[in-house]
Amino acid sequence: MILWALFLSVLKSSLLSFSGGAAFPILEADVVGRYRWLSSASFATAIGLGSVSPGPTGYGSLAVGYAVAGWRGALVATLAVILPPMTILVLQPLRRPLGALRGAREAVQGIAAASIGLLGVLAWSLWRGGGATASSAVLALLAFAASTKRLSPPLLVALGALAGALLKL
Amino acid sequence: MSDDRTETMDQGAGTETLAAETAEGVGASGRVSITRIFWVFFRLGALSWGGGSTLSVMMLEECTERQRWMTLTQYNAMAGISRVSPGMNLVAMTVLIGLRLGGAPGIAAALAGLTIPSLAVIMAVCAFFQGSPRSLALQGALHGVNGVVVGLLLAAGWRSAQELSREAPRLRVLNGALVALSAAASLALGLGPLQVIALCGAVAFCSAWLPARRAQ
Numbered sequence: 001m002i003l004w005a006l007f008l009s010v011l012k013s014s015l016l017s018f019s020g021g022a023a024f025p026i027l028e029a030d031v032v033g034r035y036r037w038l039s040s041a042s043f044a045t046a047i048g049l050g051s052v053s054p055g056p057t058g059y060g061s062l063a064v065g066y067a068v069a070g071w072r073g074a075l076v077a078t079l080a081v082i083l084p085p086m087t088i089l090v091l092q093p094l095r096r097p098l099g100a101l102r103g104a105r106e107a108v109q110g111i112a113a114a115s116i117g118l119l120g121v122l123a124w125s126l127w128r129g130g131g132a133t134a135s136s137a138v139l140a141l142l143a144f145a146a147s148t149k150r151l152s153p154p155l156l157v158a159l160g161a162l163a164g165a166l167l168k169l
Numbered sequence: 170m171s172d173d174r175t176e177t178m179d180q181g182a183g184t185e186t187l188a189a190e191t192a193e194g195v196g197a198s199g200r201v202s203i204t205r206i207f208w209v210f211f212r213l214g215a216l217s218w219g220g221g222s223t224l225s226v227m228m229l230e231e232c233t234e235r236q237r238w239m240t241l242t243q244y245n246a247m248a249g250i251s252r253v254s255p256g257m258n259l260v261a262m263t264v265l266i267g268l269r270l271g272g273a274p275g276i277a278a279a280l281a282g283l284t285i286p287s288l289a290v291i292m293a294v295c296a297f298f299q300g301s302p303r304s305l306a307l308q309g310a311l312h313g314v315n316g317v318v319v320g321l322l323l324a325a326g327w328r329s330a331q332e333l334s335r336e337a338p339r340l341r342v343l344n345g346a347l348v349a350l351s352a353a354a355s356l357a358l359g360l361g362p363l364q365v366i367a368l369c370g371a372v373a374f375c376s377a378w379l380p381a382r383r384a385q
Contacts, residue, residue: 014256016366019221021325023256026362033361041315048314049294051321055287057220058257062288066295074292082280084256088264091253098253103377106340108253110373112333113344114366117351119326124356127319136316143320148327152219156317164313165306 003076005035006068010061010080018108021057022115023081025122027064032129037068040129048160051153135167201238201270203278209236210263210282222328224259228266238270343376 013026024047032043043064050063058081065077091098098104123140130136143156209231217224229248232238239247247265254261260280267279301307330348334341347369354360354368 012363016255016363018252018255019258019325019329021322022329024322026366029362041311044315044318045298045311046295047322048311048318049298050291051220051318052294053287053290054217054224055214055283056224056257056259057325058260059284059287059291062291063295066292071292074288074295078284078288081256082260082284085251085254085258085261086264086276087256088251088254088261089268092250092265095250095253103374106377107370107374109333109337109340109344110347110369110371110376111366112329113347113373114351114369116326116329116333117348117369118355118362118365119322119329120348121352121355123319123322123326126315126322130312130315130319133312136312136319139313139316140319140323143317144323144327145320147321147324150219150222152223153321154218156321157314160313160317161310162313164316165310167313168305168309 002037002069003072006037006065006073007076007080009035010065010077011083013061014058014081014084016111017058017115018112019058019115021119022112023058023061025115025118027061028122028125031064031068038064040126041131042067044126044130048157052157053154057153135164139163200272201236201275203271203274206267206271206275207278207282210267210279211286212282214283215286221257221259225262228259228262232266238266340376343373347373 009027009030010023012030013023016026017023028040028043031037032040038046046063046067047060050060051057053059053063061081062074062077065073065075065080067073069076127136127140139160143160146156147153213224213227213231217227229241229244233241233244247269248258248262251258251261251265260283263279263283264276267276269275271278298307298311333344337344350372351365351369354365355362360368
């Protein structure tokens with residue numbers, strides 16, 4: 001059933017990432033690559049619409065859930081992103097012994113480094129999936145610059161939508 | 170980094186009730202009422218328009234200054250612990266704060282308060298776009314959104330890179346190489362994200378045995 005597969009995909013992406021955005025490349029591999037629920041462009045749209053909301057960045061997965069299976073998909077995705085951080089209740093007492101293990105810290109940092117490379121690859125493949133146009137490249141560069149200056153994602157998405165609509169008219 | 174701060178959190182739990190009692194909604198036991206936990210997190214969830222960085226600043230101010238639920242040291246100790254959890258650190262932080270203020274019901278109230286506004290807004294925005302006619306302007310708008318998303322993902326990667334280089338300044342070269350390796354393994358070798366993560370995690374794990382590291 002699609003809801004169960006969606007739950008497992010979102011759960012996996014959340015379990016294997018240590019920050020909100022890092023989950024998206026793992027999620028894309030399932031949603032676009034493996035199951036073909038969404039096209040690359042629809043996946044990018046879902047992430048974009050998911051950013052037009054308050055709350056943590058990783059809640060963008062809820063919009064992907066909605067795009068795949070409507071409101072039920074959004075609810076299933078909500079459950080799947082909340083469960084992995086709940087493991088902190090179990091990990092909290094184990095933190096010292098785990099942290100003392102040789103290589104544990106390095107491994108976690110290595111995973112963080114991998115997530116950075118994967119985010120770059122995801123950005124590249126979503127740009128190509130969206131038609132690889134010059135206008136979207138310019139918008140991407142502007143959004144990157146503005147976001148590093150701490151401009152809020154909902155504002156940037158709204159401005160991008162406006163710019164895109166004006167370019168078509 | 171925050172290893173030495175963890176004890177202060179436990180010691181501070183008793184003395185902190187004094188400060189907490191001056192705040193509203195604190196019961197006789199020193200616990201915060203469930204409805205208050207829910208509403209404070211609901212406000213955080215509803216007003217943090219700006220992604221994780223905005224939310225983390227707001228959460229810190231709310232817990233340490235407005236509600237006076239804990240001191241800055243106690244908050245930072247919890248934030249350090251929340252970083253080890255998989256998934257979103259801010260959700261893990263919400264779980265820890267909810268647990269401290271109200272036990273298991275506190276966790277449920279805090280998570281519900283944080284999540285309901287985002288979920289409602291996301292569903293409304295998605296439903297609106299799904300129901301709109303496929304006009305040329307809408308197609309253009311969605312194309313514009315896609316461009317912005319590409320930039321936002323790059324910015325998320327950039328912020329993670331800055332954070333990683335602050336966290337492990339000695340391993341900058343290795344971690345930089347791993348970023349390049351992960352991109353190359355994904356693009357050139359066609360490895361899936363899980364395989365890339367496993368590969369980079371394994372290489373980094375082995376780096377703990379490098380002689381250069383032992384010398385430090």
